[in-house]
Amino acid sequence: MSRRTYFIDEGLGETRGGVLLDDRPERLLIQRDDDSQRLALGARLRARVRHVEPALAMAFLDLGEGAEASLSFKPDSRPRQGEALEIEIRTEARAGKLATARLIGPAQGDPALLSPAPSLLDQLRDMARDGELITGKAARQIADEAEAEALEILHPLPGGGSIAIEPTRALTAIDVDVGERKGAEAKRVTRQANLAALGVAARVLRLKGLGGLIVFDMAGRGHDGAALMAAARAAFNPDNPGVSIGPISRFGTIELTVPRRARPVTDILTDATGRVSARTLAQRLVRRLEAEGRASPGGRLSGRCAPAVAEAAKPALALLSARIGARFEVSADPTSPWDRIEVHAR
Structure with a gap:
């Protein structure tokens, strides 16, 4: 039986939490201090x-404070421009798309936040059910590992082979590669790889926060459609309600839709070019400075990074100064590679 635990890493300027499925990252939620509630x-x-x-x-x-959302309506319930409505955020904004709302009913007054979203802890408890909570240093390490895996494209399969997960504007494509998976019978090896791919992909898609149209390009040909459908239903059951799975096509592909809810993790961690953002690197810088500060009580600390990263780190560095004292300095080095962070104690 699958076992779920959950973790929370409370950092400076950012809180990361998630769920582990049999000790592998399955969910990653990231809340930053400047996120719009x-x-x-x-x-x-x-x-x-x-x-x-x-x-x-x-x-x-218009949700107030510059926030916007879209609301779909039926022909017989068309809202009027200027009308006040009570709504609930149904899906978070993602790259190039507004958040979407669910209509609750008419309202009176100016745009305002009536009740905040469930806390990160409450969300994780709901996902992990009766799982154990992990905090402290162990949670930080798990969060770092989950973040790294969420940014990967290639993901290994147990027993050999891999899947590549690549989102596009229209859909998320998943390619199954048998690779050097070993076995005496090629068809059996391919079948095992395809079944494993569905389970791994479902977990990693939840980790990345990806939904919408998903297309699997399964390995080999002459597939066992019934076995693949059963495996897909089991793998994506945690994403219900709202999952719809189509039969395998003559081209060896399986199409399914998974409800979009939270903002994709890659939207949070990367910038418009797809590289790790200055803010994400800034949070890594602050975490490393904090760790060095704990390891060297009273010692002087120095950090070096790209100028944009140093600028993005300023709010969290102010919080760090209040926590460990102003015993560090960060140098903005124009010659530093974008993602290089150096931290030293002396």
């Missing part, structure tokens, strides 16, 4: 209809 999944707000697009059956909502 009005765009968090499950937040309830009073919104104002800013614009209505009848052809799209969509209204665009």
Whole structure:
């Protein structure tokens, strides 16, 4: 039987939490101090209809403080421009897409946050059920490992082979590669790889926070459709309600849809070019300085990084100074590679 535990790493400027499935990262939630509470999944707000697009059956909502969301409507329930509505955030914003809202009912007054989203701890408890909570140094290490895996494209399969997970604007493509998986019978080896791929992909997709249309390019040909469908249903059951799985096609592909809910982890960790963002690197810098500070009480600390990373780190560095004292300095080095972070104690 599968076992789930959950962890919380409370950092400076950022809290990371997640779920482990049989000791492998399955979920990663990241909350940063400057995130808008009005765009968090499950937040309830009073919104104002800013614009209505009848052809799209969509209204665009002003949530206040610069936050926006979209609301789909049926022809017989078209909202009016300027109308106040009570809504709940149904899916968080992602790259190029607004958050979406669920209509609760009419309202009175200006845009306002009525009730915040469930806390990160409450979300994790719901996901992990009766799992054990991990905190402290162990949680930080797990969060670092989960973050690294969420950013990978290639993911190994137990017993050999791998899958490549690559999101596009339209869908997420998953390629199954048998690789050097060993076995006496090629068809049996391929079948085992495909079944393993469904389980690993479901876990990693949850870790990455990816949903929408998913397309698997299964390895080999002459597939056991019934076995693959049963494996897919079991693997993606934690994503229900809302999962829809199609039969394997004559081209060896399986299509399914998984509900989108939270913002994809890669949207949080990377910038518009796809590289790790200055903010993410800044959080890594602060974590390393904090760890060195604990390992060298009273020692002087120095850090070196790219200028944009040093700038992004300033708010969290102020918090670090309040925690361990102003016994560190960070040098912004224009010649430093983008993702290089150096921290030393002296």
